[in-house]
Amino acid sequence: MVEKERIKQENQLITGEKVYLRMARESDVEEYYAYLNDLECNKFTGSLSMTFTREITENWLKKIIEVHEDRIDLLVCVNESDEFIGEVVLLDIDKVTRAAGIRIGLISSRCEKGYGSEAMQLMLNYAFTKLNLHRVELEVYAFNIRAIHVYEKLGFVREGVKRDFLFQEGTYHDMVMMSMLEDEYRKKYGKKLI
Numbered sequence: 001m002v003e004k005e006r007i008k009q010e011n012q013l014i015t016g017e018k019v020y021l022r023m024a025r026e027s028d029v030e031e032y033y034a035y036l037n038d039l040e041c042n043k044f045t046g047s048l049s050m051t052f053t054r055e056i057t058e059n060w061l062k063k064i065i066e067v068h069e070d071r072i073d074l075l076v077c078v079n080e081s082d083e084f085i086g087e088v089v090l091l092d093i094d095k096v097t098r099a100a101g102i103r104i105g106l107i108s109s110r111c112e113k114g115y116g117s118e119a120m121q122l123m124l125n126y127a128f129t130k131l132n133l134h135r136v137e138l139e140v141y142a143f144n145i146r147a148i149h150v151y152e153k154l155g156f157v158r159e160g161v162k163r164d165f166l167f168q169e170g171t172y173h174d175m176v177m178m179s180m181l182e183d184e185y186r187k188k189y190g191k192k193l194i
Contacts, residue, residue: 008175014074014126016118021115024064030073031084033057036106069093072126076093076106076119085115098126098134120154123190128185128187130193137139137179141166148176163181 014021037051064073071091072109078086086106094098102123106116127133138146139158152158156178165175 014122015079017079018113018118019078019115019122021076021119021122023099024061024073024075024087026061026065026098027057029054029058029061035084035086035105036060058143069090074123076104076115078115082115084121090127090136092122093131093133098132100131100133100136102127102136102138115152117150120150124154124180124185125189128182134182135179136185137175137177139175142174148178151178154180155184157184169186174184 033052033054036057070093071089072093073087073089075084076086076088086104088104089100089102091103091170102120104116106119106122124136125138127149137159138151140164141163142148157180159177159179162175162177164172166173
């Protein structure tokens, strides 16, 4: 059974101390629309040039609600208020090489409260313990110093740089490539279970 289908069937939540991760629902359209149009978040994800209409948002939500073998899209919600504050995604899941990419985005007003770090830890735990992945990688723009610091604190290792990868606000920006391997995860976090 595809992992996302199992999550959906069980209506499973992945719960931490501050946040929980859950599947998206069509009723999330207004909150998701606001998230997609958060200018600071779009700056850090390189999405400033994109336009997110309500129709695009509705179509995207329908797409990520569907079951895909190669990705798991989960919304990040605050435990105390059930407020939707962003998303964390495992993408390009390759069961042969046991590798995947990961990305996270939070509404800018909800950053620097530890929510993103915990959401990443929850998804990494899921990736390494439930999906038995060997490698999880990400890319982050070099100007996103705060995110790079968090990723290094979480245990990601810098692997390289794609020079002048993004042209945004009249300037070229480098993309930093980072990854974490299963032995690095286990050394830092032990064998946590969800």
